[in-house]
Amino acid sequence: xxxxxxxxxxxxxxxxxxxxxxxxxxxxxxxxxxxxxxxxxxxxxxxxxxxxxxxxxxxxxxxxxxxxxxxxxxxxxxxxxxxxxxxxxxxxxxxxxxxxxxxxxxxxxxxxxxxxxxxxxxxxxxxxxxxxxxxxxxxxxxxxxxxxxxxxxxxxxxxxxxxxxxxxxxxxx
Numbered sequence: 710x711x712x713x714x715x716x717x718x719x720x721x722x723x724x725x726x727x728x729x730x731x732x733x734x735x736x737x738x739x740x741x742x743x744x745x746x747x748x749x750x751x752x753x754x755x756x757x758x759x760x761x762x763x764x765x766x767x768x769x770x771x772x773x774x775x776x777x778x779x780x781x782x783x784x785x786x787x788x789x790x791x792x793x794x795x796x797x798x799x800x801x802x803x804x805x806x807x808x809x810x811x812x813x814x815x816x817x818x819x820x821x822x823x824x825x826x827x828x829x830x831x832x833x834x835x836x837x838x839x840x841x842x843x844x845x846x847x848x849x850x851x852x853x854x855x856x857x858x859x860x861x862x863x864x865x866x867x868x869x870x871x872x873x874x875x876x877x878x879x880x881x882x
Contacts, residue, residue, distance in 0.1 A: 710761045710762060710763065710838065710839050710840060711755055711760060711761070711762040711763075711839060711840070711841045711842075711843060712762070712763050712765060712835060712836065712838075712839035712841070712842050712843065713748035713749065713751045713752045713755070713762060713763070713764045713765065713843045713845065714748050714765050714766075714832070714842065714843065714844045714845070714856075714857075714860060715746035715747060715748030715749050715764065715765070715766040715845060715846050716766070716767060716828070716846065716848060716849060716853050716856050716857070717746055717797070717817055717818070717846050717847050717848065717849040717853075718744070718745065718746035718749060718766045718767060718768070718776060718796055718797070719744075719745030719746045719749075719776075719796070719797055719798065719799050719814070720742070720744070720745070720772045720775050720776045720779065720796055720797070720798045720799070721742070721743045721744070721745035721798070721799045721800075721801060722740060722741070722742055722743075722798070722799070722800050722801070723740065723741045723742075723743060723800075723801045723803060724737040724739075724740050724800065724801070724802055724803065725737050725738055725739040725740070725741075725803045725805065726738070726802065726803065726804050726805065726806075727805055727806060728804065728805070728806035729802070729804045729806070742775070742779050743779065743783070744776055744779045744780045744783055744785060745799060746766065746845075746846050747845035747846035747847075747874060748764060748765075748766070748843060748844070748845035748846055749764050749766065749780070749785065749787075750845075751843050751845055752764040752785050752786075752787070753783065753785060756784060756785065761786075762786065763786050763787065763788060763835070763839070764780070764785050764786065764787040764788075765787070765788050765789070765831070765832070765835060766787065766789050766790075767789060767790050767791075767792045767796070767818060767820065767824065767828065767849075768789040768790075768791060768792065768796055769791065769792035769793060769794045769795050769796045769818055770792075770793070770794065770795040770796065771795065772795050772796035772797070772798050773789075773791070773792070773795070773796040776796050777789070788831070788835070790824060790827050790828045790831060791824075792818055792820055792821070792824050793821065793824075794818040794819045794820060795815075795818065796818060797814060797815045797816065797817055797818060797849070798814070798815045799812055799813060799814040799815065800812070800813045801813075817847075817849035817850060818849045818850065819849070819850050819852075820849060820850055820852050820853050821852065822852055824852075825852050825853055825855065825856060828856055829855070829856060829859045829860075829863075832856075832859065832860050832863055833863055836860070836863050836864050836867055836869060837867050837869075839869065840869065840870065841869065841870045841871075841872065842860060842864045842869050842870070842871045842872070843871075843872045843874070844857045844860055844861070844871065844872070844873045844874070844875065845872075845873075845874045845875065846874070846875060847875065847876060847877050848875070848877055848878070848879045851878075853879070854878060854879035854882065855879075855882070856879075857873065857875060857879055857882070858879070858882040861873070
């Protein structure tokens with residue numbers, strides 16, 4: 710079984726337009742609410758391939774509740790640590806006229822030291838039950854920068870395969 714870890718999840722609203730007019734109001738003909746974040750996207754693709762997996766993330770405030778519901782509706786098996794800070798949201802604009810996509814994101818979650826410590830403690834419990842650990846995406850804040858290095862250390866101690874897809878300051882760790 711594969712564990713995917715997303716420390717910067719996203720509640721994503723996708724708006725579809727036949728075309729966009731820069732100088733007037735535009736109304737979409739369809740919208741979708743999706744669970745986002747790189748590791749969650751990996752879980753979605755693993756589901757598509759029929760590979761058993763568990764997504765592990767943070768969920769906070771009202772957007773976190775909506776993200777929890779969206780993960781469930783999408784059939785993504787997940788576990789989460791609650792955070793006081795609002796889960797970030799994003800809006801994706803899909804213009805079918807020129808097949809362009811534009812994305813807009815709210816600020817990242819601000820996680821507390823306790824939330825990060827709780828996340829790492831849960832990693833210590835779930836990593837031994839998985840053969841491959843996928844750590845994906847950016848770090849939402851300085852406090853979270855220690856999560857991926859801790860996960861790698863735990864996985865190495867358990868002789869697990871680790872895949873890391875990230876960027877930013879915490880990549881140096």
